[in-house]
Amino acid sequence: MSDAMQSQAADRTQHGPLLEVERLRVSFGETVAVNDISFSIARGERVALVGESGSGKSVTALSILRLLHDAQTSGAIRFDGVDLLTKSERAMRGLRGSDVAMIFQEPMTALNPLYTIGEQIAETIVLHDGVSAADARKRAVELLGHTGIAEPGKRVNSYPHQLSGGQRQRAMIAMALACRPRLLLADEPTTALDVTIRAQIVELLLQLQRDEAQKRGMAILLITHDLNLVRRFAQRVAVMEKGVLVESGPVEQLFEAPQHPYTQRLLQSRPERTVVPVLPIAPVLLDARDVSVDFKTKLPGVAGWFRSGRFRAVDAATVSVRQGETLGIVGESGSGKSTLAMALLGLQRATQGAIEFQGRALASYRGREQTTLRSNLQVVFQDPFSSLSPRYTIERLVGEGLALHRPQLDPAARREKVVAVLREVGIDRTALYRYPHEFSGGQRQRIAIARALILEPRILILDEPTSALDVSIQQQVLKLLAGLQRKYNLGFIFISHDLAVIGAMAHRVAVMKNGSIVESGDVEKIFASPVHPYTRKLLAAASGGENSLL
Known part of the structure; x- marks a missing residue:
């Protein structure tokens, strides 16, 4: 290569694009995922x-x-002038x-x-x-x-x-x-x-x-x-x-x-507030008083040794949810939101305090009664990939609860209910025979929501259910949840770091910091006039210069 050609190549490397994608096409078998971009x-x-x-x-x-590694890729992906393909x-x-x-x-x-x-x-x-x-x-x-x-x-x-x-x-x-x-x-x-x-x-x-x-x-x-x-x-x-x-x-x-x-x-597309007021006579479905959760931990001791200690993840939290009501729980990561949710589900052993479902202590449910309790208390976890078995098809994953809690349904009836609930969250029936890894993160989140909704629970705990969803699908899912709540008088506990979503969905909100609830009450009142400095900090960071999140 001549000196002039080398100089031109160096100039293109220094001043040209760092990354250049040209007519990229990616397919998986007959499915084209990226088409000539x-x-x-x-x-x-x-x-x-x-x-x-x-x-x-x-x-x-x-x-x-x-x-x-399983995709067929064509086109060019040039990084610093060199085609990575x-x-x-x-x-x-x-x-x-x-x-x-x-x-x-x-x-x-x-x-x-x-x-x-x-x-x-x-x-x-x-x-x-x-x-x-x-x-x-x-x-x-x-x-x-x-x-x-x-x-x-x-x-x-x-x-x-x-x-x-x-x-x-x-x-x-x-x-x-x-x-x-x-x-x-x-x-x-x-x-x-x-x-x-x-x-x-x-x-x-x-x-x-x-x-x-x-x-x-x-x-x-x-x-x-x-x-x-x-x-x-x-x-x-x-x-x-x-x-x-x-x-x-x-x-x-x-x-x-x-x-x-x-x-x-x-x-x-942005969350729209479609909250229907809770009836004054609506009964309390879930009532938790002075709930605390401690975890064992290791603390540094003398001479490089460790001593046993305890970390309090939730400290004397008191919350309740009435029929047809949505309680929003907000706070920074590690504030205790998800740990409190697991305690309310009865899945956290190291729990102190009183938790009642429909006026009865969770600990008193035994045998078949506990199975019924599980169908009435459902949860959508934050990370859909880790909560969906990679070995099961979507039909089996979503219909698993029906097989356990609705044994009177034959396979054909179960399949139709699975198809119906998948359609409600925006997933086509062609997904029945596919596996979780074949879907995007947002699609897996919708499948997880469908799996929880199929049993028509009384209380649904949603742990960041829209965090992996784009704005248009998020809006669809929020409207779906609001419609199901009105239709079946469901109680929701909605955990989210997205205050705009909480403003759209919740009747009341509890703000958590370092395991404690620092402020709680009507969501419109708290969003308009927060009292605690931490709540004001969260709202200021979320507003992005807008006048209101409601």
């Missing part, structure tokens, strides 16, 4: 990829890292984590359950930076602190199952940022985070990008359904629908004057 990302640029669940956003990101697997292993890193959507499936969080972050640093184990551990503690995890020196020794969903998400972010990548693929990086930590993570990413601007020019591809986040964070946005890129452009231009009908529909 093209876009580019400049050095130091922040680009958002938005669209409904199943639109191909995550498939696009995974294709960049060549992590779709032509690189060897060994070369890709050297690229992943160091030059291109990814924050995965579901941290529980991405983190190794056999190693501590600190070991997993440090491993990345040692492999790519070649530093000592001690230095890598020190860096891991710093990263955990930067992402907002309290007591990072202690949490660095925790295993994934010992952290809340939001804490696991932050650990994933710390791992992705460990080697200061040139391109960060962030697949729903703030999905499980409360509003205050979400703002911290956004500022952290921006600060890291500013710090690296003169060195490597880190670019970020943000995959999200959070349009408020897109508007605050991204410079350009690309909209995908059913595997096709339908519209792209500068953020302000696209938000102010969207051209495609699908983009217009996305921007118009």
Whole structure:
């Protein structure tokens, strides 16, 4: 190659796009997930990829890292001028984590359950930076602190199952940022985070990008359904629908004057308050008084030994839910929301206090009565992938409760009920014979909701049920839940970090901080005039400059 040609190649590498995707097509057998899309990302640029669940956003990101081993991929993915589709697997292993890193959507499936969080972050640093184990551990503690995890020196020794969903998400972010990548693929990086930590993570990413601007020019591809986040964070946005890129452009231009009908529909979707007042004579379904939950833990002692201690996750919480009422529970990750929910379900052994369902203590239910109790108290867990067995088809997963609690139904009748409830949450009957891994994160969340709803429970506990859903599907699911509540007089306990969702769904709200309920009452009154400083802080972080969340 002549000197002139080498100079031209170097100039393209230095000044051309950092990432260039050209006519990318990804298919799984006869199913086309991504169809002929093209876009580019400049050095130091922040680009958002938005669209409904199943639109191909995550498939696009995974294709960049060549992590779709069962897919047929064509087109070109050029990183720094080199087509990644032509690189060897060994070369890709050297690229992943160091030059291109990814924050995965579901941290529980991405983190190794056999190693501590600190070991997993440090491993990345040692492999790519070649530093000592001690230095890598020190860096891991710093990263955990930067992402907002309290007591990072202690949490660095925790295993994934010992952290809340939001804490696991932050650990994933710390791992992705460990080697200061040139391109960060962030697949729903703030999905499980409360509003205050979400703002911290956004500022952290921006600060890291500013710090690296003169060195490597880190670019970020943000995959999200959070349009408020897109508007605050991204410079350009690309909209995908059913595997096709339908519209792209500068953020302000696209938000102010969207051209495609699908983009217009996305921007118009937001939670609408459809709450029906609870009847004054409505009975109390669930009543919990002075509920506390303690966990055994290890505390540092003398001479490097540990002594036994106790950690209070929930401290003297008192809540109640009436027929047809929705109680919202809000608070930061690790505040005790999910632990309180497990205690109310009778699934938390280390529980103190009184919990009654329809005037009867949970502990008094035995034998067949306990089976009936379980059908009346249902839950939708925060992480749908870990709560859905990978070995069962969707028909078996959703219909499992019917087989146990409605044995009088024959297989044909059970199937029709499964099809009906799947249709209500936006899943086609073709899903019956498929498995959880064949669906996107948002689709799995809807399947989990269908599984809980099929038994028509009296109380439904929803632990972040819309966290993985895009705005349009979120609106559909919220309307579905509201309709079911009116039809069957269901009581809901709605746990969420999305205060706009709580404002749309809840009659009353309880605000939790460090295991305690610091404020509770009518949601409209508290959102309009919060008393506790912590509540005011949450509302300020969530409003984003709007006058009201209701």
